[in-house]
Amino acid sequence: MFLFLLQAIAWIFRPPFRPARILNQLYFIGFKTTFVVTLTAIFTGMVLALQGYYSLRKFGAEGLLGSAVALGMIRELGPVLGSLMVTARSGSAMTAEIGIMRITEQIDAMETMAVNPIQYLIAPKIVAGVMAVPLLVAIFDIVGIFGGYLVGVKLLGVSSGSFWSSIESEVGWSDVYGGFLKSISFGLIVTWVCCYKGFYTEMSAEGLGKATTQGVVLSSVLILVWDYFLTSVLL
Amino acid sequence: MITMRGVEKGFGQQEVLRGVDLEIPPGQLTTIIGPSGEGKSVLLKHMIGLLKPDRGEVWVDGVEISRLRGPSLDKVRKRFAMLFQSAALFDSMNVFDNVAFPLREKRLASESKVPRMVNDMLERVGLGEMGHKFPAELSGGMKKRAGLARALVVGPEIILFDEPTTGLDPLMARTIHNLIRSMHQVFGFTAIMVSHQVPDIFPISDWVAMLKHGKIIAMARSRDFQGLTDPVVREFVLAGEMPGPSSVEGPGQS
Numbered sequence: 001m002f003l004f005l006l007q008a009i010a011w012i013f014r015p016p017f018r019p020a021r022i023l024n025q026l027y028f029i030g031f032k033t034t035f036v037v038t039l040t041a042i043f044t045g046m047v048l049a050l051q052g053y054y055s056l057r058k059f060g061a062e063g064l065l066g067s068a069v070a071l072g073m074i075r076e077l078g079p080v081l082g083s084l085m086v087t088a089r090s091g092s093a094m095t096a097e098i099g100i101m102r103i104t105e106q107i108d109a110m111e112t113m114a115v116n117p118i119q120y121l122i123a124p125k126i127v128a129g130v131m132a133v134p135l136l137v138a139i140f141d142i143v144g145i146f147g148g149y150l151v152g153v154k155l156l157g158v159s160s161g162s163f164w165s166s167i168e169s170e171v172g173w174s175d176v177y178g179g180f181l182k183s184i185s186f187g188l189i190v191t192w193v194c195c196y197k198g199f200y201t202e203m204s205a206e207g208l209g210k211a212t213t214q215g216v217v218l219s220s221v222l223i224l225v226w227d228y229f230l231t232s233v234l235l
Numbered sequence: 236m237i238t239m240r241g242v243e244k245g246f247g248q249q250e251v252l253r254g255v256d257l258e259i260p261p262g263q264l265t266t267i268i269g270p271s272g273e274g275k276s277v278l279l280k281h282m283i284g285l286l287k288p289d290r291g292e293v294w295v296d297g298v299e300i301s302r303l304r305g306p307s308l309d310k311v312r313k314r315f316a317m318l319f320q321s322a323a324l325f326d327s328m329n330v331f332d333n334v335a336f337p338l339r340e341k342r343l344a345s346e347s348k349v350p351r352m353v354n355d356m357l358e359r360v361g362l363g364e365m366g367h368k369f370p371a372e373l374s375g376g377m378k379k380r381a382g383l384a385r386a387l388v389v390g391p392e393i394i395l396f397d398e399p400t401t402g403l404d405p406l407m408a409r410t411i412h413n414l415i416r417s418m419h420q421v422f423g424f425t426a427i428m429v430s431h432q433v434p435d436i437f438p439i440s441d442w443v444a445m446l447k448h449g450k451i452i453a454m455a456r457s458r459d460f461q462g463l464t465d466p467v468v469r470e471f472v473l474a475g476e477m478p479g480p481s482s483v484e485g486p487g488q489s
Contacts, residue, residue: 016340100326109323112283112316113337113389114309120340 004118004199005192008126011119021124029090029125029191030132034139037085041073041140044081045147048072052148053156062156066163067170069148073141074171074179080227082140083186086133087219091194094125095215098198099208107199122199126191133187134180141179178234185230186223193219236261236425237282237393242291243449244277251277253449255291264419264426266436266457269446270471275429276320278446279395282427283315284308295393313341316391320398322382324370330357331366334385343389356384360414376407380414387418396428400435408432412439433472437461445471 052068098121101107110117145167152158197215201207237259244252251274259265259282269275280286281293284300293301300311316337324333334353338344344352357363360380370378379399386394396415400408412432416439419426430436437443437457444454445468453460453468461472 016342104321104326105319105323106325108280108285109317109319109325111285112312113340114312115337115340116309 001193001196004122004196007118008122008192008195011116011123012127014119018120018124021120022127025124025128026132028093029086029128030135033086033089033132033136036089037082037136037140038143040081040085041078041143042147042150044077044140045069045073045144045149046151048077048144049148049151049156053152053158062158063162064166064170065148065152065158066145067166069152070141070145070167070171071175073144073148074175076227076231078137078141078144079179079182079186080223082137083133083183083190083223084220086129086136086187087190087194087216087223090129091190091219092212092216094191094194095198095201095212096208098122098195099201099211102199102201103203103208117199122191122195125195126188129187129191130184131187133190134183137179137183174234178230181234182227182230185226189222189226190219193222236296237427238292238294239278239281240292240294242278242281242288242293244274244281244286244288251449252281252288255446255449255451257444257451257454259425259427260442261425262423263441264416264428264439265442265444266428266430266440267444267446267451268429268431268433268436268471271431273446274449275431275446276397279317279397279427279429282393283312283317283395314392315395316386316389316393317395318379318382318386318397318399320401322370322378324373324378324381324385326370329367329369330362330373330381333370333381334366334388337385337389341389352388353384356388357381359387359418360384375402376411379403379411383411383414383418387422390422391424393425393427396426396430398430399428400430400432408435412436415439433474434461447471 048069049065052065053062056062056064056068101121107117110120149163153160153163194215197211197218201211239255239257242252242255255278267275267278277286281288281301284303288301291301292299295311298311300308303311325336328336331353334356335349338349338352354363354366357366360383362377362380362384365373365377365381373381399415400411403411412435415426415428428436428440437460440457442454443457443460444451447467453463453465455463463469
């Protein structure tokens with residue numbers, strides 16, 4: 001599986017380059033996942049504010065709700081939940097698409113035409129994934145913080161001024177940088193694992209189903225495991 | 236042009252090819268027949284390097300290809316085209332883009348020339364008005380013709396046909412066979428076809444070989460093949476020529 005990743009990365013830098021395919025994949029992985037990411041983000045921010053308010057109120061620290069929501073979103077929930085949404089929506093679709101191409105001999109057909117299927121199919125997806133996931137995570141963070149604002153300020157009565165000023169004073173560039181680094185690596189994990197599972201699927205409908213499930217589950221688990229290691233390094 | 240020597244191939248515990256020796260005459264249409272599941276498609280895929288033999292050699296014009304990879308193998312493959320059993324059209328592209336794909340990817344023609352070349356080939360295979368359709372909108376016969384157009388458009392020296400008429404009704408199967416034969420006569424490529432559709436393949440083939448128990452057991456000119464006395468060959472050929480079962484007698488009939 002690791003060799004597959006190395007091959008795909010190597011092909012990214014070898015001609016012929018196909019920018020149109022990268023743009024196409026950016027649309028598929030990025031734009032088409034925006035709605036589900038936005039939906040998830042707003043409710044995540046809302047529930048984080050709800051839970052955070054009642055915990056902070058015990059210490060009279062409701063004023064810090066803004067920074068609690070923002071740090072939770074930017075450091076962890078944005079990258080992890082955003083990437084999990086991409087895995088569920090785009091990762092499974094990638095595995096299915098490539099798997100069907102394998103089963104119906106479309107990948108073999110490509111090879112017989114001396115077109116490398118890893119360069120043509122996989123490399124653009126990896127480039128697009130690494131570009132799209134950080135952008136989606138940024139949307140997740142912004143929408144999630146807004147969701148937290150809606151619940152914290154409008155619903156629970158936290159001061160708007162203290163909500164935003166706590167974010168300004170507590171959230172630093174290192175937090176943003178850490179979230180960005182996580183989202184890039186998670187984008188790589190999703191596209192790598194899901195493409196690998198589709199590329200080497202068993203030649204049956206059951207095999208494709210298994211590959212799709214494995215792609216999503218393995219991507220999700222690797223995201224959580226890698227998140228722990230990255231967090232321990234960044235903190 | 237294409238020579239296979241002692242080719243053996245197995246998948247897990249199952250031995251499929253057990254020492255295939257075969258020489259394909261250049262510029263001719265050779266059909267490899269045999270019962271279903273004998274490994275005809277496996278044999279075909281060795282010729283273009285999609286499969287590697289466990290033992291043995293595959294030679295294409297003096298180049299042993301079974302150990303080749305990457306650019307060296309691509310160089311050999313540029314002389315080939317292949318029509319797969321399911322046509323293997325790319326689902327996300329319409330017929331026009333499918334046929335244009337090898338021209339664009341191999342940079343064989345400038346973009347301004349591609350439409351003329353593609354439309355000309357689609358006309359030849361009887362799909363002149365179908366360029367805008369997607370594979371899901373085509374019948375089985377149309378898919379095969381689109382696949383054939385994609386194979387022919389690059390002007391290959393060698394074309395491999397993997398059971399080109401499987402799944403088609405007899406009339407469409409004959410149409411496809413005749414199309415392959417006429418294209419072969421026009422373009423003069425070396426053609427290797429695998430099929431179990433006896434006796435339909437005899438009129439269109441120059442040579443016929445039979446694969447049985449993982450080996451080539453007979454090969455002869457098409458006109459001579461049906462007269463071979465080998466009992467295994469005769470049994471297969473005669474089975475293909477026998478009429479279908481008689482109608483079942485209903486109640487009250489004798």
